[in-house]
Each structure stands twice: as structure tokens, then as C-alpha cells.
Amino acid sequence: MTKTKAPEARALPLNQILDGDCIEVMNSLPAGSVDLIFADPPYNLQLRGDLHRPDNSKVDAVDDHWDQFSGFAAYDKFTRDWLTAARRLLKPDGAIWVIGSYHNVFRMGAELQNQGFWILNDVVWRKSNPMPNFRGKRLTNAHETLIWASRAEGSKYTFNYEALKSLNEGVQMRSDWVLPICTGHERLKDANGDKAHPTQKPESLLHRVLVATTNPGDVVLDPFFGTGTSGAVAKMLGRDFIGIEREASYRAVAEKRISRVRRFDKSALEVSTSKRAEPRVPFGQLVERGMLRPGEELWSMNGRHRVKVRADGTLVGSDTHGNIKGSIHQVGAHLEGAPSCNGWTYWHFKREGRTIPIDVLRQQIRAEMADRPH
């Protein structure tokens, strides 16, 4: 793996594991070049244990208000710094996922907001097989929290709504995900047979994250790569990855792991798409093509309203005050007294006694376009 660290930004080192401190390495990469960042940062840096004030005096009473804050201050600076570097790397429409527990996730979430990231969802990974609370002094800690945020308010982030709906048996994916922790063959072991990394995440979690918020060919960067779960799943799913990891032992494990991963077939990577992604068809085209004739009548979904098609693809009908004219959407909305209306599903034409939504004509045109693209 290359370690050419120019003072200037360099080209993107795709599908590699970079050695070094994640902040320095991120700052060496070109700004605005990454589609998605997935980050699973350490969360126990100085929250407990040897707390020192900025002047290096030792903390004595743990109960002390300011002592606690000094521990958090160091963690907050770390969070601020790596998030700043990460945000610089993101494309304007890029997004980030972070994962943490109650020890650190509140501080990460607040800093995300402070930096101008725009939170899209917080997601609860609900562990189906968590470690029990042995002492019976608290609730079983059975979840971790992820935060999904776009680079800024107004970013056109990627969200494969229909694909996630498919993953959830046809109903909207919720913000709570039930997935098992990483165990068994998936859990990587070192030479001694001990677990290679203490907090290895399950591939199922990354699968859902990447299917939801990236497309094939996207660049996914992970600044705390560890044993490379994000890279392994990215490779499977036909995404490019960039990993950053400063521990040589983790890099070695990840390298070997990812080399064994095989990319899925291209056809398997296509996911269900929504209507929004399909090409727009002007209603007038139905008239131009003779699928509907000028003067032909359309009926509303509920059968209460009747309008006529005009040669320019507008409709004309009447309400109690007189004639109304306009697009299929405008006339539908007006007649229903609704703020808006999808004319494609609202209006129906008649053929041989049957009432058919005009949307089927649009689907015919789209099918032709798919056969013979432009």
C-alpha cells in the first residue's frame, strides 16, 4: 500500500488501506472527493482513568464538575478535529455515518450539528444477542446508535428508498434495525485465536448502510478502518473504499480479509428504484403519439369529474364557476380542492368499457425508451 504523502492533495488512492493518523491522512487527500464516510471512532479515549487538566495537574476527585469536563474536553477536541477533516473530504452532496454508544455518541452528535452537518436520522442498531448485564445494576445495554447526516442542510444525499423497502418486506425501513452482533466465522481471530479487534462490526450492518446510502461506484472512506468491515462490504457491493488505520496489526488483518472478498455480480447489485428515478414523460406526448386523441374525455379516479383533452396536452373541464384549464395536475388539484394532485394516477380514460389510468400509457412509453434508449 502506498504511503506517498505529498504536502499537496494527491489523487484518490482507491481500494487501499492507508497508514497513519486519520486526521493527517484525510488532510492529504483532495477536498470534495468522497461520497460517503463511515466512522466508528474510539470512544473511551480519556473519558475515565488518568484525567489531566490542560496544565497537566492530576485530577483527584472524580466527582468534580470541572475534572470531568477536562476529560471530555480532550475527547471533544479529537472529535472536532477528525470531523473537520472528514467534512472537507466530502462532496457537497456527500454524507456521513458515525456509530457510538452513550459514552461518546452525544458528543459526536452535538459536534456534527455544530459543524453544519445536517442530521437525517439517528438509527438504533438493536442487537439481537447482546451481552447481558451481569451485575443486574442497569438495563442490558442492547443497542448502539448510528447517526446519518448529510454534509450540509440542502445536500442532495443518496437514499435508496425502494431498496430498503424491499429489504423490509415491502414496508418502509424504520430507524431501528435488528441485527445480530459479529460472532462465529465472521469474527476475525489473530494468531493466538483471540479476537483480532475488540469492536468488529457485523457485515450486515454495513450492508444496510451502504445499500441505503451509496450507489455502485461510489467512494466510501473509513477513517477508523480497524479490520476493514466497511471495506470488505464496499468491495462486495461494487463500491470503492479508502481505509485509514494506524495499527499495523489491524491493517494486516484487513488486507488479508478484503483480498478474499469477491465482488457480487453486476446484476445482483442493481436494486429496486423508485418512480422518481425514471425518465420524465410529458403528458402531451400521449396526445402527440395518438395514445389519447384531442377531445377525448378523461374521468377522475372517483368518477365524479370529467374533462376533455386538448391538442397541447392541457385539460379543460368545468366547476361551479365556469371553465378550468391547465395541466393534468393543476386541474385535478383544483377539482379536488387539494394543494396538489398527481394527475397520472388521478385521471382515467375508457377503452371498450374499461376504465384505465393514464399512467399505464406513460409506462408503455417508458418501456419503449428502455428498449431503445434515445
Place this chain on the structure above:
Amino acid sequence: MTKTKAPEARALPLNQILDGDCIEVMNSLPAGSVDLIFADPPYNLQLRGDLHRPDNSKVDAVDDHWDQFSGFAAYDKFTRDWLTAARRLLKPDGAIWVIGSYHNVFRMGAELQNQGFWILNDVVWRKSNPMPNFRGKRLTNAHETLIWASRAEGSKYTFNYEALKSLNEGVQMRSDWVLPICTGHERLKDANGDKAHPTQKPESLLHRVLVATTNPGDVVLDPFFGTGTSGAVAKMLGRDFIGIEREASYRAVAEKRISRVRRFDKSALEVSTSKRAEPRVPFGQLVERGMLRPGEELWSMNGRHRVKVRADGTLVGSDTHGNIKGSIHQVGAHLEGAPSCNGWTYWHFKREGRTIPIDVLRQQIRAEMADRPH
């Protein structure tokens, strides 16, 4: 109960709803006198325009004046101030619960830590019937987050481990709680029949909080009392409450509500536990978990049809007319020319030459879930 030490401090006004700004009122009460604080502060939702459901009905947004803040700085100051006043009121071994969404909970959690509160658990309220995401642009916001924290590290907080275990069919209570939102008869209405408060919490949530972390006779203070769910449940459970609410209309509703509450008989305390149905397992989860790989082939029961699995848990295959895509049930039904099809028993995968129904994999997942119910 300690008597007043500051000139302005007064004796504890138990089982009353106090009028005024919660910070001022809390500062007028004696320090170190409260066992538990439950706080449901404004979330700072930052809503933009109107939102309509797909049927064009308008969503009744939380746009009340009390949820408006000029920015994060103003919200943070507000949070800092009320938490400071709250912490002063707590007994040394007292604890606090706060509830919020991703809009505010990260900032609250960070400030709790900054002030020296000691987080014991973050708890996810998983709503069984959340409002969907109508535009299909994000995940369904199906949960809210509670934080449970003791006044300080080392506080000997109250936790009724066995009581919660009983509430959970004999196994440890987890950090994720599945409870319905507040609807139906429980939802309080005003004179016009509109909801009396836009964010009334379900009594089941408070029931669990108070059973878990208070004992009969404890003093529970709620600085954002609203319609008084915490007070009503405290009364039922034989705890004392102190409510603070500055809106006269909410106070009036709460007063009337609590006056009608009767303290439970001990025998009436237990809620009936309903037997859960077999949990639904989305087919996509088999793919996410790596039990089936994207691109892998499935065979129909009769061996006549072959399809490929895609990354989003849909299948793609072909009939005489071209490609067909859809869920395991849809594709099976289509290929058989049947009105419906149980894809779980219809489709089979191959392992080491053997043909195995995919339902076997679903049973594996259900077995895992059965080990750790809820």
C-alpha cells in the same frame, strides 16, 4: 425532607402543579430534596414548511411557540440552565431521565455529562406505531431516546432489577423498549376535541420509568409537566410528584386528569403480558446477514425455475417475455401463474449438492431472536 436553607427556599409542595418558568421555580425549592427528575423538554424541531400525507391531508405539526429557539446557542443555554437547576434539586443519590429526538438529545446528553451527571443507560423507546416518513426521503423516525443518569458517578441510584425482569417475562430488561404512542382514550382532548398537548407521552412509558427507578413514597419532579403524564403515573404508583408548567391551559388539563387518577391496588399493578406472535423476518435479512449472497441462485420447489438474489432482497429471473423482478412471493406467484405464493417454502438454495428451502434460514433467525425476546 430537609427544611429550607436559602431565604427563598420553601418546603416541598408535594402533589401540586406549580405555575411559572421551570428554572425560577426549581431554584425556589430546597436543594437536595428530590429523588427523581423526569424531563421532556422542547425538542427544537426546526420545521420548515407544511407537510402533507400522500392523501393530501395536512400533518398537524408541532409549531408551538415554546418549541422555537433562535439557534443551537440559545438551545444550549436553555439546556444548561435548566439542568443546573435540576441537579441542585436532586438528592445525592438521585437520578434524572430526559427524553428527546435527534434534534436535541445529543446536546442534552453532552450537557448532562459536562455537568457531572453519570449516564447509566440510554434507552430507546421503539414506537410500535410511529408516523411514517411520507415523502420517502429518510428512514421512518420510529424511536425516541431517553437518557437515564445519576446525579454523579458513585451515586447509589435506585434500580428495581427484579421488578423490571418480571415486566419482561423473566429475562433482563433491555435498553430498547417497544411501546405504542399515546392515542385513543388516553390522549387528552381540549374543549374543541383537538389534542390538548401536541406531544403527550404514553403512560406505559412513565410506568416503566417509575417502576424501574423509584420506590413508593419517592418524590418525582417534572419541570416540563405538560398534561401531567408523569404526575398521573406517579400517583397511580404511590409516588409523590411535583409538576412545573407555565402554560395555564396545560395546567388545567393536568389538574383535572390527576384528580381522577386512583392509586392502584397492589394487585392491579401488573399489566397483562400478551403472547407474541412469531416475529416477521424480512427475506432481505438473509442477504444482509450473508446467509445468501447477492447473485446466488435459487430454485423453485419443482426445479423448473431459477432466479438470482439481489442485494436488496429482491429476486430477478426471466419468463418468456423478459425479466421479472420482485419479492420472493411475487416472483414465485408470477412464474407459477398463481394469484399468490409463499416464497419461503417455494424457493430453495443449494449447499454441497443439497437443495434446501430458504425457510430453514428464517427458522435459524427466529431461533436466535427467541433466545433474547424483546
Place this chain on the structure above:
DNA sequence: TCAGCATTTGAATCTGCTT
């Protein structure tokens, strides 16, 4: 009284392209 069907509703940072 009841079953069945239609309607209502819930803490929501909920569009995107063209002009």
C-alpha cells in the same frame, strides 16, 4: 351487538428540476 369497511392520526428538521 357485531363484523366489516372507511376514515383519521401521530414530536417531521420529508422534492427537485426548470426558468
Place this chain on the structure above:
DNA sequence: AAAGCAGATTCAAATGCTG
């Protein structure tokens, strides 16, 4: 940059109406 407009988008429960 702001306005205009096409057009895509919902799940679980409880209530209420009809027969």
C-alpha cells in the same frame, strides 16, 4: 436566487360509520 410547477409519497391503530 427565487419562483413556478411537475409529480411522488404512508404504517399501525383507533375511531366511526354501515348494514
